[in-house]
Amino acid sequence: MKTAISVDVNGVSHENEVEPRLLLVHYLRDILGLTGTHIGCETSLCGACTVFIDGQAVKSCTMFAVQANGSSVTTIEGLATNGELHPVQEGFWERHGLQCGYCTPGMIIAAAQILERNPQPTREEIRHGLDGNLCRCTGYQHIVEAVEYAAKKAAG
Amino acid sequence: MANKYVGQRVKRTEDPRLIKGLAHYVDDIRLPDTLHVSFVRSIYAHARINSIDTTEALKAPGVVVVYTGKDIAEKIGPVPCASALPGLKVPDYRVLAQDKAYFVGHPIAAVVATDTYAARDAVDLVMVDYEDLPAVVDVEAAAEGGPVIYEDFGDNIAYKLTAGEGDIEAALGSADRVLKQRIVHQRLAPIAMEGRGVLARYFPGEAELTVWSSTQIPHLLRTQLALMIGFPENKLRVITPEVGGGFGSKLNVYAEEALLGWISMQLNKPVKWIETRRENIQATIHGRGQVGYVEIGCMNDGALTGLRYNVFADLGAYHQLLTPAIPTLTGLMLSGAYKIPAIQINVTACFTNKMATDAYRGAGRPEATYVVERALDLVAAELGIDAAEVRRRNFPAPNEFPFHTATGLEYDSGDYETALNNAQAMIGYSKLREEQKQARDEGRLIGIGISTYVEICALGPSQAMPAGGWESATVRIEPTGKVTVLTGASPHGQGQETSFAQIAADELGVDLNDVTVIHGDTGIVQYGIGTFGSRATAVGGTAMLIAIQKLKEKAHKIAAHMLKCEASNLAFEGGRYSMQAAKAAAAGGTSDPVVPVGEAPGGALPEPHTEGKSSLTIQDIALAAHIAKDLPPDTEPGLSATYFFEPKNFTFPFGTHICAVEIDRETGDLKFLRYVAVDDCGKVINPMLVDGQLHGGIVQSIGQALYEEVVYDEQGQLVTGTLMDYAVPRASQIPWLELDRTETPSPVNPLGVKGVGEAGTIGATPAIVGAIVDALAPFGVKHLDMPVKPEAIWKIVNA
Numbered sequence: 027m028k029t030a031i032s033v034d035v036n037g038v039s040h041e042n043e044v045e046p047r048l049l050l051v052h053y054l055r056d057i058l059g060l061t062g063t064h065i066g067c068e069t070s071l072c073g074a075c076t077v078f079i080d081g082q083a084v085k086s087c088t089m090f091a092v093q094a095n096g097s098s099v100t101t102i103e104g105l106a107t108n109g110e111l112h113p114v115q116e117g118f119w120e121r122h123g124l125q126c127g128y129c130t131p132g133m134i135i136a137a138a139q140i141l142e143r144n145p146q147p148t149r150e151e152i153r154h155g156l157d158g159n160l161c162r163c164t165g166y167q168h169i170v171e172a173v174e175y176a177a178k179k180a181a182g
Numbered sequence: 183m184a185n186k187y188v189g190q191r192v193k194r195t196e197d198p199r200l201i202k203g204l205a206h207y208v209d210d211i212r213l214p215d216t217l218h219v220s221f222v223r224s225i226y227a228h229a230r231i232n233s234i235d236t237t238e239a240l241k242a243p244g245v246v247v248v249y250t251g252k253d254i255a256e257k258i259g260p261v262p263c264a265s266a267l268p269g270l271k272v273p274d275y276r277v278l279a280q281d282k283a284y285f286v287g288h289p290i291a292a293v294v295a296t297d298t299y300a301a302r303d304a305v306d307l308v309m310v311d312y313e314d315l316p317a318v319v320d321v322e323a324a325a326e327g328g329p330v331i332y333e334d335f336g337d338n339i340a341y342k343l344t345a346g347e348g349d350i351e352a353a354l355g356s357a358d359r360v361l362k363q364r365i366v367h368q369r370l371a372p373i374a375m376e377g378r379g380v381l382a383r384y385f386p387g388e389a390e391l392t393v394w395s396s397t398q399i400p401h402l403l404r405t406q407l408a409l410m411i412g413f414p415e416n417k418l419r420v421i422t423p424e425v426g427g428g429f430g431s432k433l434n435v436y437a438e439e440a441l442l443g444w445i446s447m448q449l450n451k452p453v454k455w456i457e458t459r460r461e462n463i464q465a466t467i468h469g470r471g472q473v474g475y476v477e478i479g480c481m482n483d484g485a486l487t488g489l490r491y492n493v494f495a496d497l498g499a500y501h502q503l504l505t506p507a508i509p510t511l512t513g514l515m516l517s518g519a520y521k522i523p524a525i526q527i528n529v530t531a532c533f534t535n536k537m538a539t540d541a542y543r544g545a546g547r548p549e550a551t552y553v554v555e556r557a558l559d560l561v562a563a564e565l566g567i568d569a570a571e572v573r574r575r576n577f578p579a580p581n582e583f584p585f586h587t588a589t590g591l592e593y594d595s596g597d598y599e600t601a602l603n604n605a606q607a608m609i610g611y612s613k614l615r616e617e618q619k620q621a622r623d624e625g626r627l628i629g630i631g632i633s634t635y636v637e638i639c640a641l642g643p644s645q646a647m648p649a650g651g652w653e654s655a656t657v658r659i660e661p662t663g664k665v666t667v668l669t670g671a672s673p674h675g676q677g678q679e680t681s682f683a684q685i686a687a688d689e690l691g692v693d694l695n696d697v698t699v700i701h702g703d704t705g706i707v708q709y710g711i712g713t714f715g716s717r718a719t720a721v722g723g724t725a726m727l728i729a730i731q732k733l734k735e736k737a738h739k740i741a742a743h744m745l746k747c748e749a750s751n752l753a754f755e756g757g758r759y760s761m762q763a764a765k766a767a768a769a770g771g772t773s774d775p776v777v778p779v780g781e782a783p784g785g786a787l788p789e790p791h792t793e794g795k796s797s798l799t800i801q802d803i804a805l806a807a808h809i810a811k812d813l814p815p816d817t818e819p820g821l822s823a824t825y826f827f828e829p830k831n832f833t834f835p836f837g838t839h840i841c842a843v844e845i846d847r848e849t850g851d852l853k854f855l856r857y858v859a860v861d862d863c864g865k866v867i868n869p870m871l872v873d874g875q876l877h878g879g880i881v882q883s884i885g886q887a888l889y890e891e892v893v894y895d896e897q898g899q900l901v902t903g904t905l906m907d908y909a910v911p912r913a914s915q916i917p918w919l920e921l922d923r924t925e926t927p928s929p930v931n932p933l934g935v936k937g938v939g940e941a942g943t944i945g946a947t948p949a950i951v952g953a954i955v956d957a958l959a960p961f962g963v964k965h966l967d968m969p970v971k972p973e974a975i976w977k978i979v980n981a
Contacts, residue, residue, distance in 0.1 A: 045299070047299070048299075055209075055210075059212070060203070061203075061206070061207075061209070061210035061212075062202070062203015062204060062205075063203065064207070064375075064376070064426070065209070065456075066375050066376070066377075066459065067459040067904070067905050068458060068459060069459065069904055069905065069906065071904065071905040071906055072375065072459075072905055074375060101203065102201075102202065102203030103202065103203045103204070105202075105203075106202065111201070111202075115201040115202070118197070118201050119193055119194070119197045119198070119201055120193065122193075122194065122870045122871070122873070122874050124197065124200055124201065125427070125675035125676065125677065125874055125878065126374070126375065126376065126424075126425065126426045126427040126674055126675030127196070127197075127200030127201075127205055127424065127426065127675070128207065128374075128375040128376040128426030128427060129375045130200055130201060131203045134201065149918070150914070152913075153913040153914040153916070154913075154914050156912075156913040156914075157912045157913055157914050159913075160375065160905070160910050160912065161375065161913075162373055162374060162375050162427050162429070162878070162882070162910065163375075163427055163675050163874075163878045164874060164877055164878055165874075165876075165877030165878045165879075165880060165881030165882075165916060165919065165942075166877075166881065166913040166916050167877045167916070167918065167919055168873070168874055168877065169913070170913070
């Protein structure tokens with residue numbers, strides 16, 4: 027028994043028939059082939075699968091694809107505009123905010139959300155904002171600096 | 183030669199693909215008609231398997247086949263253990279359980295289906311009839327007797343080992359004081375953010391098998407898989423795509439890797455298994471897992487006389503690749519950064535009904551460092567000498583290197599006191615101590631912890647390693663002038679595509695972007711050992727450096743031939759072999775003006791085919807070497823060189839970490855006031871990457887000190903099976919880390935590098951626990967076991 031859904035992903039609209047139990051992250055990765063969104067725990071504890079759904083950062087391993095019906099999704103692949111990196115992506119590169127890169131797509135989406143809500147966060151606010159996302163490589167310090175870089179850049 | 187890249191904070195060349203979501207980890211590789219594997223795993227720690235009924239599972243939609251232990255018993259060899267210790271007992275570790283299951287998570291059956299949902303559904307339909315057996319959980323109890331896991335072995339002791347130099351009895355007997363402490367190193371889970379994953383594809387026509395695996399050791403894995411499944415190694419290709427972290431957990435050969443390769447051959451289709459986080463905590467190696475008793479002897483002035491460590495090592499149910507070797511590394515590092523005339527370690531390594539322990543970041547050294555540093559704190563407290571001072575009094579001086587330890591090592595180079603002095607200056611140590619005293623008078627609980635660690639890196643000389651300690655590199659300059667580096671190291675987040683390119687670009691005088699570093703594909707890269715033990719740059723980078731030097735010797739000869747001059751009239755500078763550079767060098771470094779073509783001094787120039795040049799870039803030479811119409815006699819065409827570097831010793835990075843914490847009396851929680859680290863990893867190639875390694879390592883130490891612990895209950899059930907229960911540190915729990923460094927080059931390799939991958943996990947835990955103990959000193963606390971949770975602190979403060 028499949029259900030028809032219509033989802034806008036990174037500005038492209040997709041119509042698919044999916045099993046109701048299909049997780050959104052599997053829809054993005056396995057049906058649409060957008061493998062930039064990663065799976066780190068399947069229990070919404072690590073945040074590697076974080077994507078934007080209608081502008082809200084959401085862990086896509088804990089949401090069904092059918093729940094995204096009619097929504098607009100942005101994944102890491104859709105974050106750059108016209109080939110230009112999002113300031114947070116740039117910050118991660120400039121400030122060595124990643125090592126193995128596995129948590130990075132979710133981390134970047136979460137960081138972008140922090141800045142949308144609070145364009146000039148303190149270090150403490152950045153850290154609290156990132157608490158839903160685990161990184162095992164960086165110890166977070168360079169990620170905090172990457173977000174600061176992006177905040178500064180966005181401020182001009 | 184002036185360095186353009188080495189020593190600079192060069193941005194990583196790896197990053198664009200990673201920040202755009204365009205990299206390919208194993209699960210991102212998509213092959214048509216791929217089948218998916220999911221495992222039935224034991225729910226008991228120790229059980230007899232009476233029967234396995236797969237009938238219902240086989241009827242489930244999408245299920246292709248279900249394999250159980252009897253299907254593979256005669257087909258796939260045991261999971262290998264590379265360490266050979268005298269008298270070591272080695273259980274027969276099959277890729278699927280045979281008649282018994284030995285730990286929670288032990289694979290019992292493999293369900294193969296058309297997609298992962300179907301495979302996981304069918305796992306629940308496999309009926310296993312278990313007969314629960316008594317589980318062996320506590321390592322000290324395992325050593326004493328009680329239920330025996332492997333009846334053939336008679337007891338649960340895998341091996342016993344005594345090592346060390348000096349007369350320990352006399353050393354402790356002659357000491358003014360002997361201090362004793364029981365110390366627990368709790369089990370940790372490495373938790374790479376990407377779990378393990380395997381994709382295997384058999385090509386029936388070519389009779390070739392390709393295995394993509396998230397591993398740190400592609401070549402060693404290929405050899406072991408060839409042996410396990412009886413497949414020709416030269417038809418077997420292991421590809422390590424993007425790897426989402428390892429920390430030692432992927433320095434191994436796992437049951438699933440062999441099984442997937444074998445299944446692909448049975449079905450003639452690609453098969454994939456991607457580990458879930460639950461499986462990752464159950465069935466990927468754990469780290470640490472030691473309970474030990476330290477005795478340290480000292481004189482009243484703080485001089486150490488001897489150290490003995492009797493340790494029970496919790497190996498788990500089976501040996502993975504290096505399981506038995508880890509406690510021996512602990513033994514090697516028990517001298518710490520100190521002159522200790524006599525040292526003895528007595529290891530009792532035991533089987534328990536748990537997942538195997540093995541190399542998790544630091545691998546035996548964090549345990550040693552923790553034992554020694556905690557012992558030094560005990561000495562300081564006993565004698566009333568400051569913790570920094572008691573350390574300083576026992577350091578070998580810089581002129582005492584190479585320094586021989588009573589554990590049988592030769593430390594290569596070091597200046598421990600400078601690192602300590604600098605760290606004390608950074609944190610304002612004396613002022614901090616005054617503030618602490620004042621705070622105590624006000625009833626506040628502030629503690630200061632110090633760790634002056636030394637570690638062992640650049641693993642290592644082959645003589646001291648289970649299977650090869652060298653590393654390989656091939657360096658090619660392609661006809662178009664692009665440089666290709668093939669390294670046997672297998673970086674998985676460390677950034678060596680960048681740092682190796684920095685070294686190569688400087689040595690060859692080319693642009694960094696003209697260098698590509700290729701790794702992790704046995705079909706492309708010459709045999710290598712891999713990335714672990716903080717070895718990639720010190721051993722693999724050196725192999726590359728020497729390969730470049732060999733390549734340049736050849737290029738130099740070709741350049742002389744092309745320019746019709748003696749090789750001695752040419753020098754290499756800025757990517758060019760030129761006469762001007764040679765003359766400048768001969769004139770003591772003063773640079774001659776470039777001689778205009780046609781006015782060159784007599785005889786040598788110009789000749790038509792050099793088009794009037796008095797210099798050639800190494801890239802010009804590469805093209806000529808490939809066209810090969812006019813090379814010096816007896817010169818091989820092409821421009822590439824390969825080198826296998828065998829290090830003569832390990833390297834020994836060191837440093838001082840100091841942290842200050844304040845304890846909340848009401849909650850027992852603590853906050854970091856400062857965290858300062860001065861580390862010395864030898865010469866630094868890219869300071870940004872070094873900082874990143876230290877940050878990550880220190881935070882894993884904070885995890886061990888305060889949060890993380892793999893807990894099995896008394897039945898051997900895994901209590902911390904998810905990231906809800908296994909507490910990996912989050913961003914808000916971490917203080918700002920203030921880093922500085924000293925640079926003491928290693929004499930062991932021409933790069934002078936030592937390694938930095940594990941320093942943070944080795945150096946930091948004693949500083950953190952030391953600070954908590956120091957804060958609680960007014961309550962008579964001398965030691966606390968990790969993870970030090972608020973509950974334990976609260977009980978002390980509110981007793």
